[in-house]
Amino acid sequence: MSADPQDVGVRVRSLLAAAGLPAGERETAGLVAAYAVQRPSVDALFEVPDTADARPVLLREVVVPRD
């Protein structure tokens, strides 16, 4: 399902504003275009079948106190 281009523009502008990033119109247009291209690939990550039981590789410094 492809998102309405106008919705994508609103969404991107909203996310940039929420992050406090004052992108100008030309740059925002570029980010909107990139988002429209890349979002399906990002969404597809949730469909990778073998991830059902996968744990993320997140860095944690685990320190075990010495006895």
Place this chain on the structure above:
Amino acid sequence: MSAPMPQPLTLSETALALRAGTVTSVGLTEAAIAAADRHDGALGVYLARFDERARAAALRADEELARGLDRGPLHGIPFGVKDTIAVADGPTTAQSLVHDRAWWAGRDAPVVARLRAAGAVITGKTTAMEFGCGLPEEDEPFPFPRNPWRPDLWAGGSSSGSASGVAAGFFTAALGGDTGGSIRMPAAFCGVSGLLPTFGRVPGAGCVPLAYSLDRVGPLARGARDCAAVLSVIAGGRGGGGESAGGGAGRGGGAFFGGRAGGGGTAGRGGGTTGSGGGVSDRRGGAAGKGGRGAADGLEVPFAEPWFGGDLAGLRVGVAWAHHFPADGDPALPGVFDAAVSVLTGLGADAVEVRLPYWRELITTVLVTAAAEGLAHHRAELSRRWDDYGVAARGFLAAGALVSGADYVQAQRVRAVAQRAVDALFADADADVDVIVCPTASIGAPPFDVLADAAGHQDHAGVFGLVHTPYWNALANPVLAVPMGVTGTGLPLSLQIAGPVADEATVLRVGDAFQERTDWHRRAPDPAGYAARASGGPAGTAQEVRA
């Protein structure tokens, strides 16, 4: 037709020449300074030069060798250091107007300290894309990183000057950083070798981060054997005064990719026993297979240079064709790649075709991860000083705002699954390969005007989509890029050689064997091609920091 360029010495050969007394460190350093004096304005290799300190270090190196103090293969060798890595001789700029010049001021990053302790001569700081994610921009006060093979083309990045400087003889070897290909891509475009070490192998303290779980520091030099010599000095997380590149205190690979395989998982630190979000909940991840290569040793064991020489009999080479030969790739690439594989089989290796699993997914995970982690590092500054960032860098980082927390976590889950699948290529009975080879990029060095999209951001749908390095950044495996031929117009093309986690030794041995039979890594661009060119654009020039 002009006479062929004389072939430069590799680092390994230079080290022998130093000990034979046919060259001196002072002579090498003066030649390096002279090359920079003549050509840096045209090539944009340096952001800062340390000529006087380099001369003093070279003199000291010669004196030490004369009295029998030999610090090893880097003793007296001129080096360049990417300007995202702290060097005590001058501030680190990360090629940015924003980066705090007081950051690590007056201190060496552990990797630099190790180079110095090994007798290396630090000649200066080399050009980089802003924070490793920008592009050359004409309104920024930084040198344009031009390609010595054709100065109207890009040197590649983000370790731009480290690669072009080796190619043009400004120094014998260099340090770079690689988050999505920043060592291997410029090495490929400039016709030199570059090594992406195993994640967590090399300390990353004192290196400006871009994306914590992707960043790695590694060497660039002419040959594989040279990269091995550098890695033998900079490898090892302990004693580095901080965390490893992309990981913690030498346990980084393990913390991310599954316990012992990456060297982590040692009792007490690095996970392996945590079970709840610790890095090592699944011990299948990252296993190097093949009798525990890497898995048994991990990164706590110092990297030991492989035995070089001889053939590759019994070695199984996985050949990855899929995804690397798009229609808009260079027409010479298939033949050049075929010839490179034939060199390996001619050395006794068996070639078997492999398909790299989760190709598209891993490239997506790198974009998601780099943008999210990069924005986490920069968001406060970016919101305050938006206009002080370059257009390309701020566009790259702003993309992190378009990634949700769930997107980021899912990307890390896919990385875990993909690591297991790639590990299986090195371990499964069906594939059971020792290394995997594929092109580093489908093209030679591109012109500057194709790097950005209409918004001025990196064009991932265009030229950057023809560079095949990011896949490996999502994983922990070591990858060596070596020159393997040229395009129809004489630009370098490059071969990636990837190995199991923690098995740089095999990767480097294969690279060295290839380079024993070829001379692509020895070919140097003709200075006449760039000598007459003035510094490009309104870019700035390197500053000399005098002692």
